[in-house]
Amino acid sequence: MTSELLVFLVLSLVAIASALGMLFSRNTIYSALFLVLNFITVAVFYLMLGAPFIAMSQITVYAGAIMVLFLFVIMLLGAEQMTAPDALSWQKPLAFLLAITLTVESVYLIFARAKLDTVITAPDAATNSMESLREMAMTLFDKFLLPFEVTSILLLVAMVGAIVLAKKEKGARA
Amino acid sequence: MISTDYYIILSAILFTIGALGVLIRRNPLVIFMSIELMLNAANLAFVAFGRSWEIAKGEAFFNGQIFVFFVIAVAAAEVAVGLALIVEIFKTKKNINIDEMNSLKG
Numbered sequence: 001m002t003s004e005l006l007v008f009l010v011l012s013l014v015a016i017a018s019a020l021g022m023l024f025s026r027n028t029i030y031s032a033l034f035l036v037l038n039f040i041t042v043a044v045f046y047l048m049l050g051a052p053f054i055a056m057s058q059i060t061v062y063a064g065a066i067m068v069l070f071l072f073v074i075m076l077l078g079a080e081q082m083t084a085p086d087a088l089s090w091q092k093p094l095a096f097l098l099a100i101t102l103t104v105e106s107v108y109l110i111f112a113r114a115k116l117d118t119v120i121t122a123p124d125a126a127t128n129s130m131e132s133l134r135e136m137a138m139t140l141f142d143k144f145l146l147p148f149e150v151t152s153i154l155l156l157v158a159m160v161g162a163i164v165l166a167k168k169e170k171g172a173r174a
Numbered sequence: 175m176i177s178t179d180y181y182i183i184l185s186a187i188l189f190t191i192g193a194l195g196v197l198i199r200r201n202p203l204v205i206f207m208s209i210e211l212m213l214n215a216a217n218l219a220f221v222a223f224g225r226s227w228e229i230a231k232g233e234a235f236f237n238g239q240i241f242v243f244f245v246i247a248v249a250a251a252e253v254a255v256g257l258a259l260i261v262e263i264f265k266t267k268k269n270i271n272i273d274e275m276n277s278l279k280g
Binding site: 004005008012016019022023028031035038039042046054057058062065069070073074079091092095096098099102103118119121123132135139140147151154157158162166 | 175177182201203211221222230239243244248
């Protein structure tokens with residue numbers, strides 16, 4: 001039990017530190033790599049919560065596909081060092097103040113109002129078996145069939161949209 | 175002993191860092207990454223609540239995980255279109271400062 005808590009604390013420290021590193025890096029490439037680290041940490045949390053399929057899709061889709069797309073665009077635009085002067089000087093302090101307020105408020109509400117003292121135990125070996133995955137797929141393709149189909153249409157629309165945006169118009173100016 | 179609280183608080187902290195990123199950074203790519211961070215925090219809360227329900231009921235429960243699956247698909251679609259837009263704006267304006275993206279006409 002205690003070792004589990006230790007793993008949780010260390011991992012959450014890594015997750016928060018990498019999120020802050022993403023936020024405060026001057027170089028956009030470093031931001032992207034910090035975000036990859038954050039995604040991998042969250043994937044380990046999914047494993048601790050007994051969701052191995054989601055953990056693996058997190059690594060392949062988020063840390064793999066989406067971040068590669070980000071890195072491509074950063075390098076394509078040469079946006080590594082692009083820093084602009086701040087337009088409003090009071091914006092940063094105000095944003096920090098609001099963020100701290102939001103954190104304090106949400107932590108207070110979770111502790112004071114919504115006491116969720118269910119103990120999260122480590123998932124047993126059956127969670128990582130093929131049988132569990134089969135059950136999840138049955139839920140996905142039975143109960144959630146319509147949302148699944150809508151998602152496929154959404155992906156198709158996004159693909160067509162990206163191609164239309166990237167395509168050169170015939171007879172376009174300049 | 176880890177309670178559900180810890181996961182939800184971690185999720186709240188990560189969400190706040192993402193919101194802070196949207197507020198203080200001027201680079202649209204970093205703003206996009208902050209949005210991804212916020213989606214991730216919400217996903218973590220989904221899986222934690224699902225696991226908590228599973229333990230309370232004592233039977234397998236996949237709805238939380240399936241919702242996360244859909245969120246990942248939506249995030250992928252959003253990034254594809256958003257990055258295409260940023261590239262297109264860069265081609266016309268030669269710069270991607272968010273403060274200069276204040277007109278719809280190219």
